[in-house]
Amino acid sequence: MTRMGVDYMGLPAHDIPRNGLWSTTGMTTIILVCWITLNALIIMGLSFKLKGGIPVSIGDVVAFSLVNLCMYVYLVFAAATTRSVVREKYRIRASYGGEFEDLWVTGACLPCVISQMGRHTVSYEEHKGLCCSDTGLEPGVESDLTTRKHVGSYRIW
Numbered sequence: 001m002t003r004m005g006v007d008y009m010g011l012p013a014h015d016i017p018r019n020g021l022w023s024t025t026g027m028t029t030i031i032l033v034c035w036i037t038l039n040a041l042i043i044m045g046l047s048f049k050l051k052g053g054i055p056v057s058i059g060d061v062v063a064f065s066l067v068n069l070c071m072y073v074y075l076v077f078a079a080a081t082t083r084s085v086v087r088e089k090y091r092i093r094a095s096y097g098g099e100f101e102d103l104w105v106t107g108a109c110l111p112c113v114i115s116q117m118g119r120h121t122v123s124y125e126e127h128k129g130l131c132c133s134d135t136g137l138e139p140g141v142e143s144d145l146t147t148r149k150h151v152g153s154y155r156i157w
Helices: 024-051 058-089 098-108 110-121
Strands: none
Touching: 024 058, 058 098, 058 110, 098 110
């Protein structure tokens, strides 16, 4: 997301700081920590109930399901809007679903969409990918490869 210049929602934005709390990485980290914390609190509550002999209620199941459903919806929305930005920037036409293709493809296979966007934005044969860096690339590597005929294993049309 940082590599493409989008914010934590996957929407194009200008003047986003590369580091810090208000950066794309910072905001997504905050969302992830909140999700983990809510899940931990719900699971601890369930654990105390079970140890105390109190049955698990439908409210407990709904709370756990709702927290995780909201996280999934956020992930799909952010990835779909980022995918839309990638397709627009590299002039990749929609193949199947028209204007909602990004949304339904992302919802169906989120990990595939994320790896596809990575392959479209940089050639990992030429540059080493890093897990914990601002752009997912080695320091100093620019990822704007719009002048190249090929990016990764796909032709840019």
